[in-house]
Amino acid sequence: MIKGARRLPLAFLGEGREGVVVEVRGGPGFQRRLADVGIYPGSRVRVVRSTGRGPVMVEVLATKEACKGCPFRTLCPSASSSYRISLGFGTAMRVLVEEA
Amino acid sequence: MTHVVALVGNPNVGKSVIFNSLTGGKAWVGNWPGVTVEKKVGRYRFLGREFEVVDLPGIYGLSAFSVDERIARDFIVEGRPDVVLNIVNASNLGKDLYLTVSLLEAGAKLVIALNMMDLAEDRGIEIDVQGLRRILGVPVVPTIATKGVGLEALRRAILSVAESKGVPKFRIGYGRDVERAIDEIKAILAGTPLEERYPLRWLAIRLLEGDPDYLQRVREALGEEACERIRGIKEDLSRRLGADPEDAIVERRHAVVMDVVSRVVRTARRPSFTMTEVLDYVVTHKIFGIPILLTMLYFAFRIAFDLTAPLVDAIDWLFSDYLSGLAEAHIGSEWLRSLVSDGILNGLGTLLVFLPNIAFFFLLLSAMEDLGYMTRVAFIMDKIMYRLGLSGKSIIPIILGVGCNVPAILATRNIEDERDRKVTAMVLPLVPCSARLPIFLLFSAAFFSSFRGAVIASMYVISIGVIALVANLFRRTAFRGPTTGFIMEMPPYMVPSIRNVLMKTWIRTRKFLEKAGTVIFGSVIVIWIMSVTGPSGYIGPGAFEDPSLMAKSWVAWMGMKLEPLLRPLGWDWRLAAALIYGFLAKEVVVSTLSLAFGKGGVALMRELSSMLLPHQAFAFMVFSLTYVPCIPTIAAIRSELGTKYAILTVLYQMALAYLLALLVVALGGLVF
Amino acid sequence: MRLRSILATLLGVAYLTLALTSLLNWAADRWGGGPVLGSLGPLPAPSSLGLFIPLFTVGILYASSYYYWRSGPRLEFHAILLVASILSLSLSILELLLGFAEFLDHLVKVGLFGSAGGFDPGVFAELEIPLGLLSIPILRVSLRELRSLRGS
Numbered sequence: 038m039i040k041g042a043r044r045l046p047l048a049f050l051g052e053g054r055e056g057v058v059v060e061v062r063g064g065p066g067f068q069r070r071l072a073d074v075g076i077y078p079g080s081r082v083r084v085v086r087s088t089g090r091g092p093v094m095v096e097v098l099a100t101k102e103a104c105k106g107c108p109f110r111t112l113c114p115s116a117s118s119s120y121r122i123s124l125g126f127g128t129a130m131r132v133l134v135e136e137a
Numbered sequence: 138m139t140h141v142v143a144l145v146g147n148p149n150v151g152k153s154v155i156f157n158s159l160t161g162g163k164a165w166v167g168n169w170p171g172v173t174v175e176k177k178v179g180r181y182r183f184l185g186r187e188f189e190v191v192d193l194p195g196i197y198g199l200s201a202f203s204v205d206e207r208i209a210r211d212f213i214v215e216g217r218p219d220v221v222l223n224i225v226n227a228s229n230l231g232k233d234l235y236l237t238v239s240l241l242e243a244g245a246k247l248v249i250a251l252n253m254m255d256l257a258e259d260r261g262i263e264i265d266v267q268g269l270r271r272i273l274g275v276p277v278v279p280t281i282a283t284k285g286v287g288l289e290a291l292r293r294a295i296l297s298v299a300e301s302k303g304v305p306k307f308r309i310g311y312g313r314d315v316e317r318a319i320d321e322i323k324a325i326l327a328g329t330p331l332e333e334r335y336p337l338r339w340l341a342i343r344l345l346e347g348d349p350d351y352l353q354r355v356r357e358a359l360g361e362e363a364c365e366r367i368r369g370i371k372e373d374l375s376r377r378l379g380a381d382p383e384d385a386i387v388e389r390r391h392a393v394v395m396d397v398v399s400r401v402v403r404t405a406r407r408p409s410f411t412m413t414e415v416l417d418y419v420v421t422h423k424i425f426g427i428p429i430l431l432t433m434l435y436f437a438f439r440i441a442f443d444l445t446a447p448l449v450d451a452i453d454w455l456f457s458d459y460l461s462g463l464a465e466a467h468i469g470s471e472w473l474r475s476l477v478s479d480g481i482l483n484g485l486g487t488l489l490v491f492l493p494n495i496a497f498f499f500l501l502l503s504a505m506e507d508l509g510y511m512t513r514v515a516f517i518m519d520k521i522m523y524r525l526g527l528s529g530k531s532i533i534p535i536i537l538g539v540g541c542n543v544p545a546i547l548a549t550r551n552i553e554d555e556r557d558r559k560v561t562a563m564v565l566p567l568v569p570c571s572a573r574l575p576i577f578l579l580f581s582a583a584f585f586s587s588f589r590g591a592v593i594a595s596m597y598v599i600s601i602g603v604i605a606l607v608a609n610l611f612r613r614t615a616f617r618g619p620t621t622g623f624i625m626e627m628p629p630y631m632v633p634s635i636r637n638v639l640m641k642t643w644i645r646t647r648k649f650l651e652k653a654g655t656v657i658f659g660s661v662i663v664i665w666i667m668s669v670t671g672p673s674g675y676i677g678p679g680a681f682e683d684p685s686l687m688a689k690s691w692v693a694w695m696g697m698k699l700e701p702l703l704r705p706l707g708w709d710w711r712l713a714a715a716l717i718y719g720f721l722a723k724e725v726v727v728s729t730l731s732l733a734f735g736k737g738g739v740a741l742m743r744e745l746s747s748m749l750l751p752h753q754a755f756a757f758m759v760f761s762l763t764y765v766p767c768i769p770t771i772a773a774i775r776s777e778l779g780t781k782y783a784i785l786t787v788l789y790q791m792a793l794a795y796l797l798a799l800l801v802v803a804l805g806g807l808v809f
Numbered sequence: 810m811r812l813r814s815i816l817a818t819l820l821g822v823a824y825l826t827l828a829l830t831s832l833l834n835w836a837a838d839r840w841g842g843g844p845v846l847g848s849l850g851p852l853p854a855p856s857s858l859g860l861f862i863p864l865f866t867v868g869i870l871y872a873s874s875y876y877y878w879r880s881g882p883r884l885e886f887h888a889i890l891l892v893a894s895i896l897s898l899s900l901s902i903l904e905l906l907l908g909f910a911e912f913l914d915h916l917v918k919v920g921l922f923g924s925a926g927g928f929d930p931g932v933f934a935e936l937e938i939p940l941g942l943l944s945i946p947i948l949r950v951s952l953r954e955l956r957s958l959r960g961s
Contacts, residue, residue, distance in 0.1 A: 410884065410958075410959060412955075415884070415887075415888045415891065415955060416888070416891075416892070418884075418885060418888045419870070419888050419889055419891075419892040420892070424869070424873075425866075425869070425870060425873075425889075425892075428862070428865060428866035428869060429866055429892065429896070431862045431866065432862055432863045432866040432867075432896055435859055435862045435863055436863070436899065436900075436903060438859075439859070439903060439907065440903070443907055443910065444903075444906055444907060444910045445910075446910055446911070446913075446914040447910055447913035447914040447916075447917050450914055450917045450918060450921070450922075451917050451921065454917070454921040454922060458921065458922070590857075590858075590859060591858060594858075594859070
């Protein structure tokens with residue numbers, strides 16, 4: 038485990054925190070459904086709203102890979118290409134993230 | 138020659154607005170073959186050419202894990218439309234381009250509508266449209282559909298692509314290992330009949346992604362042996378990559394999208410936040426969310442039911458006073474006069490007075506949908522709905538169900554979890570639809586004039602309670618098991634386009650009017666005939682004046698057969714008859730009552746209030762709320778879930794309604 | 810900034826009082842005879858279960874803006890004020906429209922049905938209407954403030 042990084046379900050990542058998805062637990066259909074909305078191992082998310090044992094609203098940010106060699110160091114386009122997704126509690130428990 | 142244009146895009150990109158603007162809103166609505174997903178087709182003419190626009194369901198990719206995606210994929214790949222119009226949210230390129238890239242890989246002749254340019258601008262996003270056009274190799278047209286900007290250019294681009302021969306050459310390089318596997322699979326497929334039906338590279342990629350549909354098609358065309366070889370190639374690749382090829386391909390596609398985005402998007406002035414963030418902060422807040430939701434509902438109900446009062450009264454006057462006066466004065470024949478005035482005007486009038494309520498309710502519903510508020514409602518309600526045994530996504534069908542249960546049952550398709558979907562569809566008939574509203578309005582006005590608002594509201598509260606009860610019961614018995622919860626995109630808030638809202642309202646209201654003009658018109662005539670005839674033969678229109686004559690009619694005969702069962706509830710044969718006919722459509726309950734009593738409006742209310750005690754009337758309201766779904770609803774459940782579930786729904790509802798009504802009467806008996 | 814916060818808090822207290830009055834009046838009307846508070850100054854006091862909902866919502870939003878002003882970042886403060894003022898303004902516009910609808914309905918009843926019923930012009934003087942108008946400056950300021958926060 039990398040020093041300082043915590044691995045935990047998305048449902049428990051607090052409001053305003055960012056994380057990198059490390060694992061999506063579930064069948065291929067479930068994984069694909071999440072990948073379609075941009076949640077797959079390697080994607081970065083920020084929790085906008087977390088409601089305890091309820092749904093979680095996240096902002097999906099640009100991936101690290103895309104940031105490599107990105108010409109916009111100061112004006113990052115990822116801030117503008119981000120979008121919001123809500124996940125039910127059950128779903129958010131099956132998405133494991135590493136806190137960034 | 139007609140060019141076929143397929144409309145495709147993620148959910149919430151303004152697809153329906155573009156469809157309506159292109160076609161002028163005229164659409165033929167049907168179902169896709171074999172499934173009950175709505176198929177909308179419209180037409181338009183441009184520079185002398187005919188175009189047929191097919192609206193595909195909102196999708197994220199072409200992976201075909203849901204029915205919607207399978208329909209869209211098959212139509213694009215096998216239907217080979219002349220143009221695929223891909224609508225993309227300009228403020229959200231990072232997500233939407235994934236579908237675009239998938240479409241290009243599938244060899245679709247694409248035109249991209251870069252919609253919601255105003256929103257992008259508002260967020261400080263500048264898009265290099267020329268650059269995007271160059272990278273993707275297809276026309277890209279910036280539009281603001283809600284304001285009609287860019288539609289002319291869009292029509293031109295569609296025309297030029299429709300009449301060109303070329304296929305876009307955009308291609309994703311997947312790296313040496315994957316590319317080698319693609320080439321090996323291509324070699325297997327080359328020269329077979331599959332080559333004519335599908336772009337080979339795309340088919341090879343689909344097979345590497347493990348698409349079961351296409352594996353099946355290969356098996357059918359080339360036999361098991363080819364499948365084995367492909368599986369071998371895939372396993373080989375898996376070993377070399379040290380990962381699932383499927384993940385590698387999806388990830389690469391996302392990376393390419395992000396790369397494209399970083400090349401064409403310039404954030405000129407990066408705003409520190411957006412209006413959507415500001416509104417979401419308050420609207421989805423732990424404490425404020427629910428009061429705000431209740432306030433919105435309060436506004437909607439006051440507008441739909443109180444603001445429309447003058448219209449309701451004017452329509453009442455038209456039917457009960459003006460038109461029936463004309464009929465009395467100008468129709469000579471006694472029976473014809475009775476048919477028109479006692480039957481048609483009385484029956485339809487009692488129903489059509491509620492048209493303004495229904496139209497305004499739909500208007501507000503459409504406006505809230507277009508505003509982007511409905512998805513927030515699902516978010517806020519998820520926790521509560523979970524306790525009710527449902528999912529947050531169930532709230533959208535339920536709110537739609539307040540209008541009409543039939544489209545609501547079709548809307549359950551958006552719920553991914555199979556058990557959630559079944560339970561939601563089966564409890565939906567318990568949602569008081571607008572057809573049941575006339576019953577509540579009539580009885581609450583007749584019996585509870587001083588607090589009729591509270592009584593009507595209580596119907597909705599009871600409905601929630603009963604839904605919770607039944608859903609939990611189902612969840613604990615037949616549909617046990619964990620739910621996968623929901624995954625939902627939250628679109629940015631937008632000022633709704635008035636044109637689109639009005640169009641949606643009109644489409645929904647038109648269904649009510651069509652029903653009034655067909656099923657209900659027919660039922661009214663049948664009931665009139667059954668009122669003036671009886672087991673002893675023709676009675677004559679006198680039946681509507683004289684209750685003792687009416688008692689000899691077929692309506693009475695049917696009601697009386699059922700009366701013993703309903704006597705403990707204090708209802709007589711006329712109420713029983715009304716409930717029987719309510720099976721056709723709930724609107725008919727009120728029409729039958731006014732026919733059976735020979736009176737409408739205030740006179741009917743007076744008659745009812747002299748006959749029943751308030752708690753018996755309340756029991757009737759509760760019974761109408763919960764008893765059998767109407768025939769169209771049963772048909773919808775049957776086509777969605779199968780005959781078994783349709784029968785189960787009818788049976789549980791009958792038992793539930795009877796028990797609840799008995800309970801109300803028993804409790805009321807203690808008070809009165 | 811300070812003045813705005815005070816006005817918003819006062820509005821919050823006013824709306825919450827009105828909400829409570831409406832609820833108590835409604836309950837008293839139903840079960841205990843006459844209303845608890847017949848009027849507030851020259852204006853009639855509300856008495857409705859339904860009206861309690863928007864009054865309470867606006868009240869709690871405005872009142873809690875004080876908390877955000879004291880402790881929270883400015884963005885949240887203005888976000889709350891924005892929603893509160895939109896809702897309260899919508900409520901007063903709705904009440905005005907409902908007043909007109911009632912008047913039109915009266916005309917329909919007298920003109921078409923020939924019934925005698927009277928129209929009470931008091932519907933135009935309900936307290937929510939002037940209170941909603943007080944929200945206009947708050948709405949304008951919070952919009953302007955949010956816009957300037959964005960630009961920075």
